[in-house]
Amino acid sequence: MKQFILFFTLLLLLTSADAKKRKVKIVTSKGTIVVLLSDKTPKHRDNFIKLVKQHFYDSILFHRVIKDFMIQAGDPDTKKSVPEKRYGEGGLNYTIPAEFDTSLFHKRGVLAAARDNNPAKASSSCQFYIVQGKKYTDSSLDVVEVKRLGGRKIPPYQREVYKTIGGAPHLDQNYTIFGEVIKGMDVVDLIANSQRDQYDRPKEDIRIIKMRLKKKFLFF
Secondary structure, three states: OHHHHHHHHHHHHHHHHHHHOOEEEEEEOOEEEEEEEOOOOHHHHHHHHHHHHOOOOOOOEEEEEEOOOEEEEOOHHHHHOOOOOOOOOOOOOOEEOOOOOOOOOOEOOEEEEOOOOOOOOOEEOOOEEEEOOEOOOHHHHHHHHHHOOOOOOOOHHHHHHHHHOOEOHHHOOOOOEEEEEEEOHHHHHHHHOOOEOOOOOEOOOOEEEEEEEEOOOOOO
16 A cells, blocks of 8 residues: 555656646648747746647748748748748737746757847747757857847856857847757758748748647556
8 A cells, every 4th residue: 555655646746747848749841840848937838838729830830030040930920821921020919028047048949939129028929939050169159248148148058058059149138948949950950941031031831730739648
């Protein structure tokens, strides 16, 4: 009996821990990307989960892609796309308060919320981007600190990541990060390297076919 109680308690702990690690499968016309949502930015995590459950992102385009920088999607207006039209203004009737955490930085593969130029840096209700990024040198990171981060120093361990893996350090503490890619960075690269027009919209429509929460089941 004691062994059963111990096992059941352990099972509950494992289930609870797993529930906090939300994985989302993003099935695109170029392949599948899997992201893990962060518990350090719960408002953004929960909003994204809500929209995924509502199938909000199904059929939405990646409307803005920039090689060595990022891919962006989430504008609901793109569900009925018009050729050569510029997108990026669509959204829902609310914003999400900024949630900055110094341990979250714009390394290659992070998932973050887009926003307009509002002074509070509140995030779009639905638009997001995934960083493809590029590698930096110490001298180029020094320039980023002075010209883009207002003199804020990039921690040494984050510098090392930007030098070896890459990212977009100039966005740190300006846009909320709420997850990262754990599978499918080759798909992100493929999308980011697409031919694009003067508005950075891919010349070939790249669509999110569907988004779904990945559920992990425990069997005993």
